[in-house]
Each structure stands twice: as C-alpha cells, then as structure tokens.
Amino acid sequence: xxxxxxxxxxHFREGQATELYQQFTNGTQELKExxxxxxxxxxxxxxxxxxxxxxxxxxxxxxxxxxxxxxxRTLMTGLHNDFTRTEVTPSLKRTDISxxxxxxxxxxxxxxEEERQKKQQSSRVTTxxxxxxxxxxxxxxxxxxxxxxxxxxxxxxxxxxxxxxxxLRAANGTPLLxxxxxxxxxxxxxxxxSLVSTxxxxxxxxxxxxxxxxxxxxxxxxxxxxxxAIFQQMSSAMPWMKKHHLKEVVNMILTEKGEGxxxxx
Numbered sequence: 001x002x003x004x005x006x007x008x009x010x011h012f013r014e015g016q017a018t019e020l021y022q023q024f025t026n027g028t029q030e031l032k033e034x035x036x037x038x039x040x041x042x043x044x045x046x047x048x049x050x051x052x053x054x055x056x057x058x059x060x061x062x063x064x065x066x067x068x069x070x071x072x073r074t075l076m077t078g079l080h081n082d083f084t085r086t087e088v089t090p091s092l093k094r095t096d097i098s099x100x101x102x103x104x105x106x107x108x109x110x111x112x113e114e115e116r117q118k119k120q121q122s123s124r125v126t127t128x129x130x131x132x133x134x135x136x137x138x139x140x141x142x143x144x145x146x147x148x149x150x151x152x153x154x155x156x157x158x159x160x161x162x163x164x165x166x167x168l169r170a171a172n173g174t175p176l177l178x179x180x181x182x183x184x185x186x187x188x189x190x191x192x193x194s195l196v197s198t199x200x201x202x203x204x205x206x207x208x209x210x211x212x213x214x215x216x217x218x219x220x221x222x223x224x225x226x227x228x229a230i231f232q233q234m235s236s237a238m239p240w241m242k243k244h245h246l247k248e249v250v251n252m253i254l255t256e257k258g259e260g261x262x263x264x265x
Contacts, residue, residue, distance in 0.1 A: 017052035017060050024049050025070055028078040035084050035110045036103070039075060043099060046071045069095055082193045083116070083183055084109045086159055116183070127204055135207035137168070138194040142179055144204065145196055154180040154196050168195070 024045050029038040046067055053062040076092045079085040087109035091097055127148065145152060157166055157180050168176040177198045184194050235246060 017049060017055070017062065020045065020049045020052050021060075021062060021067075021070075024067075025074060027074045029080045035079060035081065035088075035113075036106045038078065039102060039106045042071050042075055042078075065095075072097075081113060082160065084113050087112065129204035129206050131206045131210070132208075134171070135205050138184075138207040138210060139176075139178075139197055139205045140182075140184070140194050141199050141203070142196050145182065149184075152182050152184075154182050156180050157195075160193060 024042070027038075027042055027045065029035065033041075049062055049067055050064065053060055072092045072095065076085065076089060079088070084106075088105050091102065091105045127144075142154070145154070157178070160181055166178075168178065170176055179196045179198060181193050181195050235241075
C-alpha cells in the first residue's frame, strides 16, 4: 500500500505531507473561483494531506481531527465575500459537520449572494466616492443610503464582528457614530461591507478593506511590479482612466502611499 501511495503521488506530482499542509493552511479563494468550488478544492486538498501523511517515512502524521479543523478555519479565513462568510460561519464553527452539510450550506449562501447582487445591479447608482487608502473601513451615511438605495437593509454590526464594541474615529479624532452595516456592489468583482454612519455628510468612502480585496484577489505584486489581474480589477473600477494614470494609482496603493483618490463607482 505504501508503495502504491508513492507511485500515485509521483504520478500526480503531489508534494510531501508538510508541503501540502502548508498549502492547506494558506488556502484562499481565487479571483474567479466560486465559494462552492473553493470548498471542493479544500476538501480535495484535505484528502491529499491525509493521504501523504499516512505514507511510510513521511516523517509527519496529521490527525484526521486536526486536518478537519484546519480545513474549517481555512474556509472561514479564505473566503473573499464577507456576506457569504457571514452566512457560513456558524456552520464552519461546528467541528462535527459533514461534507454534505457543508456543501449544502455553501450552495445556499452562494445562491443568496448571487440573488442579492443581481437585485443591487438592477438598481445601480452612479456616484462619486473617495477611495481612501488611509481609511480602515468603507462608510456611507444613512441619508445617502435612503436616497439612493431605500430598499437595502442595515444589519447589526455584531453580524460581522461578533461584538458591538467598535470605536471609530475620523482622522481629526472625532468619534464616528453608525447604525450598522450594509453591502454595496461596487464596479469591482466583489461586494463591499460598508458601515452606515449617522453623519449628515453624503460622502461615500471606499476604505482599505476594498484595497485589500483587490490586492488579495488580484494576486498582489512581485519584484517586477503589480500583477496583470490587479490592473484588470482596477481598470474595471475606473474604465475612464488612462493606462499610465492607472499604473500610478496601482503603484500608489501597493506602496501604501497617498491619501486617497476621487473616483466614480
């Protein structure tokens, strides 16, 4: 059996148990990958880890319970869409959940998110927003939401943070009060959780949580510069911008320089 495992692993070019486990713990949803496909990929990788660790001479033995718990944690931290994550988190906290139950939960959550995005896209609003690389969160005012998206609900903040203890302050130190959070679909392949403030200003602030989503989903940059996927995402958000200006904006974000950028979303 051990010889057969080695032959199969060599044939499919699989790595050692420790290498596979490292990939497993660092797993994230890819740019154009659905949540359900991400789940399936992590389930497959879980089996590869167990398969490799059972091979004679592997040096490391990974317990089935440990690997299962690692998969649940990777799914929770690796999902890109905050709304899908909110829906599936209660199930991911169950260590005894079966693969069939997980698949059903992910299918339902993905279907709900797809329906929600279609509804938002049908009522698309063009506005101006400050893409602020210094802001930690995205924020809209309750008055802006009522004027532009009166049918979108505001959810309790504990749905995102498991806590109501959130202390936000503006750059000048002024406390920021908020009602809760809601989801907005920007001209990006992602939905953005945005805090709904009680302030009277109509400014829309696109925070660093969106920047992280763009950089994470786009594969980040390298020593040669930003990846092509990042430019594609940024171009979809700002299609009117000339290429050399877009390059400057991307480089600014990657180097965490600059204080913001006024753009339409």
